[in-house]
Amino acid sequence: MAVLDPSTWLALQRRVRFGDTDAAGVMHFHQLLRWCHEAYEESLERFGIAAAAVFPTPGGHLAVALPIVHCSAEFRRPLICGDALAIALEPQRLERGRFEIRYRFRCANPGPAGSADPRQTVDGPAAGERLVAEGLTSHLAIETETRRRCDLPEPIERWLEASSLGQGPRPL
């Protein structure tokens, strides 16, 4: 049963693609935020929530919108075209009508040591599977009609609840 194993929807994979890079040869920073949102969407999908239940679609009428009110990212190591990434999501309910998601990117197949890493001296040499970047998105529930803050939609509540099972106290 999926609920017993949150890794089914909280542990994802993706590859760095050529169009994600810039002329420095490595991933261009803001692509990471795109990856974060796509990981959030994929996680909901794997959990069993249809996109149209959360994201506006033509002809759909959602009672609640979930705009992102804050985001951030840390870039620890450069990522190059072809890098295989493991993405770990940590969704967390905050105060009423608000949640955030932390995304930790690890590189399962880093490039050759010393060639691609402009921050090598800072972070030490490459190892097998390293934390290469982190992201954070913070989401606020509002009624689409009145624009007032409101409770999270039920599918998001279920996803948050199931995602927190088996997690001990989390470090900041």
Next chain:
Amino acid sequence: MAVLDPSTWLALQRRVRFGDTDAAGVMHFHQLLRWCHEAYEESLERFGIAAAAVFPTPGGHLAVALPIVHCSAEFRRPLICGDALAIALEPQRLERGRFEIRYRFRCANPGPAGSADPRQTVDGPAAGERLVAEGLTSHLAIETETRRRCDLPEPIERWLEASSLGQGPRPL
């Protein structure tokens, strides 16, 4: 053996993500070209060609570059967030040192009929799996040092050769 079943690397899947849409509620046109290139990269990867063998990476020294000299796309039906797409690639060797790839996007799980399709009257109502869009990229091999046109790199030749096995004459 992979060569016996080109569908392993020529038939791919992806989802339309929220960030791919625009305020008309549907996929913003130029995202399709991004999907095409990412499908090309995924196809090479599934065939067994490392990204660094074809795409520039820091510290890598490729003798041949493969710039895109032409691209085009046809948009037959609107795509909405969450749509599951099947992508069929048809790579084809052209004259010396040049190849193109055709991409056909079919929607495995189209949205509710009549709600999301601004071109419904043109193309008829939605059916199970429809051709929703097509893309084309045309690539030219050049020596990175002399900038002269040259033969395709060997991995690309193998991929083109294997991809054409079992294909009869293709329609224009």
Next chain:
Amino acid sequence: MAVLDPSTWLALQRRVRFGDTDAAGVMHFHQLLRWCHEAYEESLERFGIAAAAVFPTPGGHLAVALPIVHCSAEFRRPLICGDALAIALEPQRLERGRFEIRYRFRCANPGPAGSADPRQTVDGPAAGERLVAEGLTSHLAIETETRRRCDLPEPIERWLEASSLGQGPRPL
């Protein structure tokens, strides 16, 4: 009077930005299609048409949508970060309810000859202001309610009409 000088809204400028490039060091191909659409939007704006009169906005109710049904691009020379581009738009009314826009990109300030151009041998050495790329978008008018093909909206008709003044027969 603006109508007397279409260059006011048909001759635009932009710079290649770092995020437009990829690890080959040059503009990543699909960014050009984004530039094309942004040039179309800027042209309407300079002509005096508000974005909300043509593009969907929250709370707006447009009777006619103008989806792109086809696009293409030719890449003649590589573009590098910082390149100053002159963009010439040529909008053209086609059959009822359809128009297309051709975009010609010239580089006013090309990079040092021989360093940045993978297709130098094909196209010859760099000169002062060269055609570096071309784009095309083709747009179809449909009623947003019935989804039927319809006439172009009035602001677009005016823009097309004014844009064709003073233009002789155009080459294909």
Next chain:
Amino acid sequence: MAVLDPSTWLALQRRVRFGDTDAAGVMHFHQLLRWCHEAYEESLERFGIAAAAVFPTPGGHLAVALPIVHCSAEFRRPLICGDALAIALEPQRLERGRFEIRYRFRCANPGPAGSADPRQTVDGPAAGERLVAEGLTSHLAIETETRRRCDLPEPIERWLEASSLGQGPRPL
């Protein structure tokens, strides 16, 4: 003389474009980070620093790279297609070899009150020119050869110095 008026290179303008929006009808969050970087590039350009002096280009050999190690953004009000934005940059030198840039986005021409703002109740009704979003990028200087942290390149030092002239103590 430019140095006497930093607003020449620290106060910029841009429009929200259709491709920047998503199916919620408003700017998709990660586009803001792209705008931030493009504003940084435009600021250097207006100050008189050539792109190739700071950003990698083919054939160029920069001794120092300036990767982004952290970014963040706050989204206060939704932005719709056509919105005219004023962008104020505040670059600041941090410890050796590190600087950050704050970006404040104000909307000079907000959409009709009550129609486009999902957070209206939170932030109050629209006024003439409001703070709609903020961004932050943090940059670290490293030697491209040794990958060690190093001093900022001279053009960046000049830009930071000139940008701080006439600024009093800054609020957090």
